[in-house]
Amino acid sequence: MPDADSDATRRSGPTIYDVAAACGVAPSTVSRTFSRPGRVNAETAERIRQVAAEMGYRANPLARALPTGRTSLLAVIVADVTNPFFFDILRGAETAADEAGYTLLVADVQESVDAERRALDRAIPMVEGVVLATSRMSDSSIRVAAKQRPTVVLNRSMTDVSSVAPDNARGMRRAVEHLAALGHTSLTYLAGPEASWADGVRWQALREAAYELDLKARRLGPFPPTQAGGIAAAQAFARSPGTCAIAYNDLIAIGAMRGMTRLGARIPQDVSIVGFDNIFGADFCTPALTTVAAPLRQLGALAVETLIRELRSGARRSGSPARVRSALLPTRLLERDSTALAPRRRRAWAASPGGK
């Protein structure tokens, strides 16, 4: 009967004290064995590992975290988990985190700045770093967070906080060129949330490209970045139809296609639509959506890799902002079936083209 301890005593596994006792060494030696290999005699270490394994010892991450702050947790604040845009971003983030031994704490803030701030407040004390995926907060709020924990923003760009984003400008430019090549002479931008950094960049890039290519550009919106938003956009568009539209994102584009179809338009014969992001579903909606594809998975992975690099470079202390790293990942235009030659003459399709 080697085990005199009642098994009802310990609520959760053996501790370094138990292992130490069993090995006849000091607890600190056991601690070192696991957290600072090399700082302990090879043989002793081996023996300790052995015994620890037999006893089923597992370090308590909470206990480790208390004195060191190393929780191995990363927060990922997502604007809307329900938005397919984030699926692959999360997957990429997960994979990268897992490889580095980190676990993700993900918070869905449902496009609400308030919820975002609350989630952040709650998560920050528990995590080592934060990735803000499509934050709706102000730059200054983000800076406040970044002051407390290493932070990287995703799908946004800032001068003083590390960031990872798709190259929206180039993508937009390609989209405009594509439409121009098809003979369209004026463009409509179906805008997303005003608080969205990407929206600003996309619209501005559209205007510039349109200007250079001598196309007319207008902006409708803002619309919520959802299918419902797209349907609303379709209605707005129908009030003064054009021959093509570029949507803030695929969700709006898909909703817009549905909405316009319902209003009698044929896509792409009457109106060409291009989306942004190439989310799940962009390939099997009807017609298949021409869209500016962002490297979603890479975006997520790079964001946490960047974060982890900052962590490792010891950007733990307050104030030391660490080196700011900014990445712009390449996008590409996926030409599918929602864009076509501009119609020679417009066909009236909206029920009441002049508005109510």
Add this chain to the structure above:
Amino acid sequence: MPDADSDATRRSGPTIYDVAAACGVAPSTVSRTFSRPGRVNAETAERIRQVAAEMGYRANPLARALPTGRTSLLAVIVADVTNPFFFDILRGAETAADEAGYTLLVADVQESVDAERRALDRAIPMVEGVVLATSRMSDSSIRVAAKQRPTVVLNRSMTDVSSVAPDNARGMRRAVEHLAALGHTSLTYLAGPEASWADGVRWQALREAAYELDLKARRLGPFPPTQAGGIAAAQAFARSPGTCAIAYNDLIAIGAMRGMTRLGARIPQDVSIVGFDNIFGADFCTPALTTVAAPLRQLGALAVETLIRELRSGARRSGSPARVRSALLPTRLLERDSTALAPRRRRAWAASPGGK
């Protein structure tokens, strides 16, 4: 100059000791003020709150968690974050967790049992409870986990662990009836992963319903629960075509529709397809998918609510399994455009109907 402390001293905010000192009370009183309101004189409490607020005191969740185990963290292990099935489940889970003051730690295990076990091992010591969403692990592995932390399985059902799942059997029955009513006389089931509990239930329910309604039933697969899996399913189906198929899930159904279309079939004229889950995209694929809708958001919400209830009922101690709660949420058949009357005579559509 009330603040004599150098502001470079504290790495992270004031502690209960600081607040206590500032108030002239004992640290434990400050502690009580926040963790056990009511156990402290109203006035004292008020004063303490006041001062704490002024000092910007924030309880350190790690420190609280160490002695109590109350981390306010819940693990959600999902088979595949990239699968739209989980979008609304996560949303529901998030919302419910947030309302109860919990934060989710989500791990994507990419349909891998190994990854699932690793994620669980890593998460368990940090969380108060676990929800296993579509676990691929064996019942016994799940029991092992459930012994360590209150656990609820989602989209699966067990006798000794709380569970939340859609009523697959009824849903399947409705689907079969629907097809029978359209004149189909034999059914093909496009199977999902063998390790999937839902797959077993669905196939069995299909067989029973088919038997009762005097239809023939066969099973093809297993296929990965993805669009690619559906395309593979289409090919298998084409080797010996039928007039209709029920897929394990919407992803397979959508993939199958695309695959069959590519092989020359018209959906639904030549073959009717029904899916399962009503995921994002099921309504805008072509044709819109007839599917058995599961209350995704509720599923997620109920899972964490159940978990939290167990937590509150003090199922913290090892061994005490707490009351097992099992819920079967109602599903409903969404009749859309992928199902139609059985063809009077079959049209040959597969390029090589006899196989290779």
Add this chain to the structure above:
DNA sequence: ATGAAAGCGCTAACAG
């Protein structure tokens, strides 16, 4: 290379 001891910040008996 290893041991002793002092915390990390908070909670929880147990007294008063």
Add this chain to the structure above:
DNA sequence: CTGTTAGCGCTTTCAT
């Protein structure tokens, strides 16, 4: 109602 006193399990100087 409030203060005292131990820890929770691990890390980390500082000695030895």
